[in-house]
Amino acid sequence: MKKLISLIMAASFACFAFSAAARADNAATELFQKYLANGRIGEADEQLLALAAKATNNADAQLGLGLVRTARAFEKLAQSLFKHGFGSKSDGYELYLGLGASQIARNGNPEPITYEQFRGILATFIADLDSADKALAAVGDKPAKLKVDLSVARFDWNGDGKVGPEDHIGRAISDTNENGDPLPFIVGFDTADAKWLQGYDNLLMAVAKAWLSHDFSESWNSSFSVVFPRAVSTMSAVNGRGADEYTMFGVNKAQADDIADFITLIHTIRWPVADTAMWSDVRIHLKKVIALNRETWALIDKETDDDHEWLPGPKQKSGVLPSFNVTQERIQAWLAVLSQFEAALDGKILIPHWRFDKGINLAKVFDDPKPFDFILWLTGPAAVPYLEDGPAMSSGEWNQITAIFEGNFASYAFYFN
Known part of the structure; x- marks a missing residue:
């Protein structure tokens, strides 16, 4: 990867x-x-x-x-x-x-x-x-x-x-050659x-x-020094003890700070939407990605050359990443995944949640955004306003599609875009 x-x-x-x-x-x-x-x-x-x-x-x-x-x-x-x-x-x-x-x-x-x-x-x-x-x-x-x-x-x-x-x-x-070049x-x-x-x-x-599009200032002020050591924030203004001042249970001050900040970051991911127009743009960009993907594979299908291909078609053997075997079956499976994702973005199929029989209408998440609370989405309460009865992609369908990639779906998804 x-x-x-x-x-x-x-x-x-x-x-x-x-x-x-x-x-x-x-x-x-x-x-x-x-x-x-x-x-x-x-x-x-x-x-x-x-x-x-x-x-x-x-x-x-x-x-x-x-x-x-x-x-x-x-x-x-x-x-x-x-x-x-x-x-x-x-x-x-x-x-x-x-x-x-x-x-x-x-x-x-x-x-x-x-x-x-x-x-x-x-x-x-x-x-x-x-x-x-x-x-x-x-x-x-x-x-x-x-x-x-x-x-x-x-x-x-x-x-x-x-x-x-x-x-x-x-x-x-x-x-590299024998000289390391x-x-x-x-x-x-x-x-x-x-x-x-x-x-x-x-x-x-x-x-x-x-x-x-979200206001994540609370997370910034309480925990972002974990990735920006000199972040100007509420915590950095009061957290003054040096990194070498003490060690507890084999963890020094800097490591303890990082652990605490990580826990705080997860707890404070409850970000309100600050720009609804920009949040709507997110869906527009995602749908454009899907459209461009379809255009990409349509063009590849028409190619007649076979010359050091970055993204080869099934008939092209001169791909520069030989570990990725691009077959017609995998292309069709990938396009099927994109079609499912597009239908979800349009609210035509629902996204399943482990806790509910009903599914999440993703279109409404964009049309009627609530503060994004990471923990509450995981546990379920944040999904409640968007739950509906209707068709949802089952785990069986998903497993059937991803099985075509022989356990390497994430890498192919990153490669295929």
Whole structure:
């Protein structure tokens, strides 16, 4: 799974080096590759935007622009999180926020961060993903092909403008030779992959907007120092004892703080909706992900080439991730899952809850939102306003679909988007 995450991120970085390179002279090609090797993707954005503006039908340039803007969104997010020291004082809690902290280097001297600043980081991430989504949408169904080597991709995690060993994301995905140097990892991206990445951009916007549409200030003030050591909050203002002041039951002060903050975080996830329009956007983005998925597989079904495919069809054997066996049966099962999810978003089928005979109308959760209380959703009371009689997906149906993936459904879902 970690390799797949690295591959997805490296894919976004590497593609701009070759987009429309065949249309440019050797100097331009070398310039693009220099940006890739130096991790200077901000400059690549400017070059690709100019290239796409010169010829509106240049689908290669539009695909490269969308890829690099997706990469830039991740880079800016990582740099902001690094600046403020995202990551707990004790190891092992980095995935609270679902933002991939295990991929981010630790900052030993972070800057303070307020609740409003963190919301600003999420808002910027959404805006950057929206920009990438628009660039990828411009590809449309036009033929596009970018053949790239992901092994050279760099990622400036900390924003220092320097390329060090920790920035070479290509090493995480490539095999190495006897000298320890990464071997080429060639991928042929095409129009279907533009739809695929556009779907991922919308999925991430849905996640970020789900956060931002809620007021989670109570959790911030009581527990977010677990992931931001210098979070400006109520607890940080009064929690003054040093990390080395005492050890109890083999747990030092920093570890004890983290455990307490984690428990507090779970208890305070009772977030009211602060922006109902943005909360409604979450459903719109999720439905767009489903539509783009269908378009992706329809395009793959029409492909006649077989050239280092990022997302291969059943007839294509040159997939770059051989551990994923993409069969027609698995594609149909995945599309069936998406259809069920779409029906749930529209309120046409209900979501089962372990405690009730009735099911949850997910459409009403978006149309009539209540404060999101994590514990009460688990135990049942929060679901009560949305319970209805009607058809719901049974565990038997779900097990029948997921069995097609031979116990590896989560990995395929992450790969398929």
